[in-house]
Amino acid sequence: xxxxxxxxxxxxxxxxxxxHHFLQQLKHQGLTTISAAVLAKHFxxxxxxxxxxxxxxxxxxxxxxxxxxxxLIKTIEEYLGWNKLNRGVLVGCGNLGKALLGYEGFxxxxxxxxxxxxxxxLLVGTQVHGKEVLxxxxxxxxxxxxxxxxxxxxxxxxxxxxxxELMVEGGIKGxxxxxxxxxxxxxxxxxxxxxxxxxLAVLVKQVEDIKK
Amino acid sequence: xxxxxxxxxxxxxxxxxxxHHFLQQLKHQGLTTISAAVLAKHFxxxxxxxxxxxxxxxxxxxxxxxxxxxxLIKTIEEYLGWNKLNRGVLVGCGNLGKALLGYEGFxxxxxxxxxxxxxxxLLVGTQVHGKEVLxxxxxxxxxxxxxxxxxxxxxxxxxxxxxxELMVEGGIKGxxxxxxxxxxxxxxxxxxxxxxxxxLAVLVKQVEDIKK
DNA sequence: ATTCAATCGATACGAAAATAACGATAACTG
DNA sequence: CAGTTATCGTTATTTTCGTATCGATTGAAT
Numbered sequence: 001x002x003x004x005x006x007x008x009x010x011x012x013x014x015x016x017x018x019x020h021h022f023l024q025q026l027k028h029q030g031l032t033t034i035s036a037a038v039l040a041k042h043f044x045x046x047x048x049x050x051x052x053x054x055x056x057x058x059x060x061x062x063x064x065x066x067x068x069x070x071x072l073i074k075t076i077e078e079y080l081g082w083n084k085l086n087r088g089v090l091v092g093c094g095n096l097g098k099a100l101l102g103y104e105g106f107x108x109x110x111x112x113x114x115x116x117x118x119x120x121x122l123l124v125g126t127q128v129h130g131k132e133v134l135x136x137x138x139x140x141x142x143x144x145x146x147x148x149x150x151x152x153x154x155x156x157x158x159x160x161x162x163x164x165e166l167m168v169e170g171g172i173k174g175x176x177x178x179x180x181x182x183x184x185x186x187x188x189x190x191x192x193x194x195x196x197x198x199x200l201a202v203l204v205k206q207v208e209d210i211k212k
Numbered sequence: 213x214x215x216x217x218x219x220x221x222x223x224x225x226x227x228x229x230x231x232h233h234f235l236q237q238l239k240h241q242g243l244t245t246i247s248a249a250v251l252a253k254h255f256x257x258x259x260x261x262x263x264x265x266x267x268x269x270x271x272x273x274x275x276x277x278x279x280x281x282x283x284l285i286k287t288i289e290e291y292l293g294w295n296k297l298n299r300g301v302l303v304g305c306g307n308l309g310k311a312l313l314g315y316e317g318f319x320x321x322x323x324x325x326x327x328x329x330x331x332x333x334l335l336v337g338t339q340v341h342g343k344e345v346l347x348x349x350x351x352x353x354x355x356x357x358x359x360x361x362x363x364x365x366x367x368x369x370x371x372x373x374x375x376x377e378l379m380v381e382g383g384i385k386g387x388x389x390x391x392x393x394x395x396x397x398x399x400x401x402x403x404x405x406x407x408x409x410x411x412l413a414v415l416v417k418q419v420e421d422i423k424k
Numbered sequence: 425a426t427t428c429a430a431t432c433g434a435t436a437c438g439a440a441a442a443t444a445a446c447g448a449t450a451a452c453t454g
Numbered sequence: 455c456a457g458t459t460a461t462c463g464t465t466a467t468t469t470t471c472g473t474a475t476c477g478a479t480t481g482a483a484t
Binding site: 264 | 429432
C-alpha cells in the first residue's frame with residue numbers, strides 16, 4: 001500500500017547539518033539555550049527559515065528563551081537518521097576519495113564507509129586511512145552481502161558510468177557522484193550529482209553581482 | 213544608477229557546467245548537433261528544463277535538428293564567464309585542498325588558482341601540484357595586489373573564521389567554504405557553503421524514500 | 425508539392441521555497 | 455501583580471522553480 005507521500009525538502013536537509021555542527025560547538029562552550037535569531041545570523045540566514053526548519057524536526061522552543069541546545073541536537077540527529085548507523089562504500093582513491101575518507105564529518109555523524117575500491121592494481125591492497133583498498137571486481141558481491149545502500153563515486157569521469165553499473169549490480173540504491181558525468185541508471189536508483197564546477201559557477205556569478 | 217536587476221538562477225548555474233562537460237565529450241566523438249531531449253535524458257532531467265536553461269544562455273536551436281554542439285559550448289562558456297580568466301586563492305592544503313588543486317575541471321574551464329596558503333609551517337615552502345605553499349600571513353597583501361576575488365577555504369572548522377577574516381582583509385569578494393562552520397563576514401561578501409554533510413543527508417533521505 | 429513528424433520556443437500552470445505578517449506565550453521589570 | 459518585551463509558532467503572501475500545454479518551424483517522406 002502506498003505510503004502517505006513522505007515529504008522531505010532538500011534545502012532543509014542541507015541546512016540542518018550546519019545547525020547541528022554549530023550547536024555542538026555551543027554545547028562544548030557550556031551554553032544551554034539559543035534563539036533561532038542567533039542561529040540564523042551565524043549562517044546569514046533569515047530567522048524565519050531557521051524556525052521553520054527546526055519546527056520540521058519537531059523541536060519546540062520557549063518564548064523569550066529559545067531552544068534547548070541539547071534537545072535540538074538530539075531532534076536534528078533523529079530527523080536526519082544520524083542516531084542509526086548509515087553505511088556506504090567509496091570507489092576511487094584519488095585525491096578526492098582520500099579527502100572524503102578522512103572527513104571527520106562522516107564518522108562523527110554516524111556514517112561509516114564499509115569498504116574502499118579502486119581499479120588501479122597499484123593501489124589495491126594498500127591502506128588508506130586505515131582501510132584496505134579492494135579491487136573493483138569485489139564490489140557487487142560485497143555490497144550485496146552487506147546490504148550497502150550508498151555508493152560514493154570519486155573516479156575520473158571516463159570510468160564513472162562503468163563503476164555506477166557495478167554499484168547497481170551490487171544493489172546500491174543511491175549514488176553520490178563527484179564526477180561531472182551524468183550517470184545512466186535504472187529507475188529506482190537515486191543519483192546525487194555533486195557538481196563542483198556548478199558550485200563555483202554560482203559563486204562567481206554572485207561575486208559579479210556584488211561588484212555593481 | 214541601479215543596474216537592471218541582474219537575474220541569475222542557482223539551479224541553472226549548477227546544471228550548465230554538466231551540459232558543458234557532456235557536450236565536449238560529444239564534440240570529441242565527432243557529433244555536431246544534439247537535441248535538448250537527448251541532453252536531458254543523459255542527466256535524468258526533463259527536456260523542458262534543458263531547453264529553458266539553454267534559452268537563458270542565448271542559444272538557439274533548429275526544429276527537427278536540435279542545437280549545434282560547438283555553438284552551445286561557446287554560448288554556455290560565455291554565459292558562465294569561462295572565456296574570461298577567473299582566479300582565486302586556496303587556503304588549507306589538507307586532503308581536500310590537494311584534491312581541489314588537482315581538479316582538472318577548474319583549469320579546463322578558465323579558473324586558475326593563483327596561490328596556495330597554509331598555516332602549518334611544515335607545509336609552507338613545499339610544492340603541491342606545482343604550486344608553492346605560502347604562509348597565511350602573506351594572504352591579504354597578495355590578494356590585494358592581484359585583485360583576487362575568490363577564496364577557497366579548506367581548513368579545519370576551528371580555523372575557518374580567522375582565515376575568512378584574512379580573506380576579507382585581502383579584498384576577497386566570495387568565499388567557497390568547505391568547512392561546516394558558518395562564517396561571519398561583512399555585508400557585500402558572498403559565502404557559498406559547501407556542506408558535504410548536507411549533500412549526504414539529502415541522498416540518505418532519497419534512498420529511504422525509494423525503499424517504500 | 426504536400427504531408428508528416430520531430431523539435432524548438434513561448435505561454436500558462438502548479439508546486440515548492442523564501443519572506444512577511446501577526447497573534448500567543450513566557451520571562452523579565454517595576 | 456500588571457505591563458512590557460523578546461521569542462516562538464502559525465498563517466498568509468510573494469517569488470522562484472519545475473512541469474505542462476500548444477503553436478511554429480524545419481527537415482524528411484510520399
